[in-house]
Amino acid sequence: MADRSVYFWPAAGVIALIATALAPLFANDSVTFILGLAMIEAVFALSWNLLFNYTGIASFGHAAFFTLGAYFVACAQRYGWDVTFPLQLLVAFALGGGAAFAIGAVALKRASGIHLAILTLAIAEVVRMVIGYIDYVGRDDGLGGIPRPVVNLGLATLDLRSSSAYYWCILVVCVALALGLWWLVRSRYGRALRSIAEDAERATFVGMDIYKLRLFSFTISGAVAAICGGLSAPWVQIVTPDLSHWLHSAQPMLNTLLGGSAMFWGPAVGAFAYSLINYSTRTLDGVSEIVVGGILLTIILIAPTGITGALESLRRKIFQKWRAASPWAQVRVKGEQI
Amino acid sequence: MARLSRRRMLQGTGALAAASAVGLPMSRSYAQEQTIKIGFLGPLSGGMEVMGRPLLTGAEIAVNQINKAGGVNGMKLELVPRDDKGTGKDAVTGARDLFASGVNLLCGNISTASVLGVSPLLSEANATLISCSAVADSLTHEDFTPNYFRICENAYTKYRAQARLFAERHPDMTNWTGVVTDAANGRSIWTAFEHGLREFYPALANKEVSITDPVVTKVGASDFKQQIVRLMSSPAQCFLNTTNGADAILFFSQAASLGLDSKFPLVTDAGSGWGVPLALKDKIPQSILTGVFWYYEAYDHLEMGRELYKDYVDATGKEFPDDFVELSHAAVYAYANAIKATGNTDTQQIVKAMEGMKFQTAKGEREFRKEDHQCIGDVTFLTLDRADNERGWKVGEFIRVNGRDSMEPPSPGKAIDFSKI
Structure with a gap:
């Protein structure tokens, strides 16, 4: 008989995706807003984990x-630049990629490990401070009142000004990005990256250009x-230099620790778990950070492999017991005895 | 002793998370029956908590006082607080949560960044906001939105009045500089103050004023030594400080250690409540003229002022009510008056009722200017002098200026044109 346990994660993913997609129909605006942020932070964390776990x-x-992407779209929307929203996202993609390429081209050649980590931290701080001196982007106060886009598709117009419409736009883009990353880590490039992460010297020895990868x-x-x-x-409708603060850089690390980096x-x-904890403690005015920190610490101590690691162990245990107890297993055992 | 097993720990964490998710058992509940909800958004953690906490206390006192007197039109008020951490993003998150909870009347907000985040959302959410101590001029000018009101004086009114006081009282102090936070409020304060110095010294003291470029600092800076050294080497006789909260405490502490006092026997401050002098103790400058939004002793001739002070001491056990207490107290009373007048909490009717509304507060009568929703009331200052007592300082003089006489003309949607004033 086929091992049904392999359907556990895909089924859980499909259920989670459907629930997330239907959220604006059932949840209030506040929950929808938090879910929208969680989707964005989820893909942000996946992009960080591409570096950490896979490279x-x-x-x-x-x-x-x-921050670069956020400020570009914020300016385009706020000042009414003649750039359609999909193009804004593509330019943001190119800007981020271009900046990462420029930084990486120098940094990856000269630094690695903790030195590279500190170098990237310094670059983020420089970005934050430079923004703080630019009048056009609101200096330290940020740029508020960012309107949500209306996309002209030629024959039709896609109005994303309402919360639910923009939420679904976030969902579509985030799912596309996440699937793109998922495909990448399973591709030839992904396998090459993994080999570097596991043993860079051996990868070099077999002829891989680890710098390029x-x-x-x-x-x-x-x-x-x-x-x-x-x-x-356009979702939060305000951008501030704090987007580039080290605390925001730490967010994908925390999410990875919490969810587990192996999967x-x-x-x-x-x-999503972090957003849930954060949302649940929002009424504890002034002490929410302490409670959130305590809960995170507890979860990470109890499940060092993260939530997915713990769930995976649980899944294996449950399916092993289920297999052992099922009549098919008895038949199999008997058959083996015969 | 019972051993804490991993399973029990997990169960405990789950229970805590579940209790938090439900929100009810651990959050404050101000009323059980049908109530009128007033949302409070303010910094309840981080560097601005020192100002946000008194702000919440003031709103709580107002709600309790109104409920004790029978509520508004027979209905009790309920305060729903959220922590905005003094940042735009957290203010937006908190505001959206309040909107989703059916709260359309909001008050609080200390930082201009928080108001800039929330203000554009008000029309879409059909809600109103009365901000308490965000002073940047832009909020009632170029960034004006119709559902936004400001209960405190703006930078133009307050800091030009402060400059005028110096021109009148210290005509020989003609060499100035500043320590200015690089944020909308800091820049607004300095622009107004500098403009005031340039106007009032020639007009009142018959002397030209010399102004050295201010020393700029970031909000939340962890060190001010460089700025202090620059002040020490400047030719200025006096400076205006615009840092506040934890920043002001650190700045003045470091200034005392580096001997800034010997150069500046008198300094002036944009004001950030009692939290700063109470924390500084004898590290406070020798003499400081500071802007305050309210000084309880100066208004003890008013019944509301006396009641607010008494309730504050009862609630906290502290003898110095921070001036922020009065701002949120007045904001809640503004809503109560508007609801009384309209008979309901419909946003558009509340906005209409508050436009041009005159109402009594613990600081005397206030009025929301109809055109730009800027509050008109007393502008107040205080001098604090270092003293050989337990606190390390004593209150010198209380100065009251009529805000109406110092205001700029309303121009919602347009920046103040200082060149034309």
Whole structure:
């Protein structure tokens, strides 16, 4: 008999996707808003994990690329630049990718490990400080009142001004980006990246150009982070330099720890779990951070492999017991005895 | 001793998360029956908590006082607080949560960044906001939105009045500079103050004023030594400080250690409540003229002022009510008056009722200017002098200026044109 346990994760994913897609029909605006942010943070965390788990690069300044994308779309929307929204996202993608390529081309050649992590952190801080001096983008106060887009498709118009319409736009783009990353890590490039993460020296020995592959991963990761930022600007309707703060760079790391880095979807699960915890503690005015921190610490201590790791162990245990108890298993055992 | 197993720990965490998710058992509940909800958005954590906490206390006191007196049109008020951490993004998240909970009347907000985040959402959400201490001029000018009101004076009114006080009282102090936070409120304060100095010194002291470029600092800076050294080497006789909250505490502490006092026997401050002098103790400058939104002793001739002070001391056990207490207290009373007048909480009717509305507060009568929703009321200042007592300082003089006389003409949607004033 076929092993039905392999359907557990795809089924869970489809159910989660359907529930997320239907949220605006049932949930209130606040929950929808948090879910929209969670989707963006989920893809942002996946892009960071492409570097961390699949390429063996730790970046402490990933929020810099998110910020670039967010500010580009924010300016385009707020100042009414003559660029349609899909093109804005593509430009954000290119901007993030271009910046990541430029930084990576120098940084990846000269630094690795903790040095590279600190270098990326410094770059994010520079981005934050530079924005703080630019009048056009509102300096330290940020750029508020960002309108949501209306996309002219020629024959029809796609009005994304309502919360639910823009929410579904986020869903479509985030699913496309996540599937793109999923495809990438399973492709030939993905396998090459994994081999670098596992043993860079051996990868070099077998003829891989690890610099080029790392640069490729860094570029894609930065581009995806930037598009996430671009999506977030009209959703939150304000962008501030804090987007590039180290705390925001730490968010995908936290989400990855919480969800588990071993499985591809772990960081995304972590992002949703974090949002749930954050939302649940919102009424604890002034002490919510302490409670959130305590809960996160507890979860990470109890499940060092993250939520997906813990669920995977649970799934194996349950299906092993279920298999052992099922009549088919008895037949199989008897058959083996015969 | 019972051993805490992993399973029990997991169960406990689950229970905590579930209790939090439900929200009810752990959140404050101000009333059980059908109530009129007033949302509160303010910094309840982080560097601005020192100002946000008194703001919440003031709103709580107002709600309790109104409910004790029978509520508004027979209905009790209920305060629904959310932490905006003083940032635009968290203010937006908090505001959306309040809107989703059916709250359309909001008050609070200390930082201009928070108001800039929330203000554009008000029309779509059909809600109103009365901000308490965001002073940037732009909020009632170029960033004006019809559902937004401001209960405190704006930078133009307050800091030009502060400059005028110096021209009148210290005519020989003609060399100035500033420590200015690089944010909308800091820039607004400095622009108004500088403009005031340039206008009032020639007009009242018959002297030209010399102004050295201000030392700029970031909000949330972790060190001010560089700025202090620049102040020490500047030719200025006096400076205006616009840092507030935890930033002001750090700035003045470091200034005291580096001996800034010897150069500046008198300084002036944009004001950030009692939290700063109470924390500084004898590290406060020798003499400081600071802007305050309310000083309880100066308004103890008013019944509302006395009641607010008494309720504050009862609620907190502290003898110095922060001036922010009065701002949120007044904001809740503004809503109560508007609801009383309209008989309901419909946003558009509340907005209409508040336009041009005059109402009593613990600081005397206030009025929302019809055109730009800017509040008109007293503009107040206080001098604090270092003293050899337990606190390390004593209150010197209370100064009251009629806000109506110092205001700019309304121009919602347009920036103040200082060149034409």
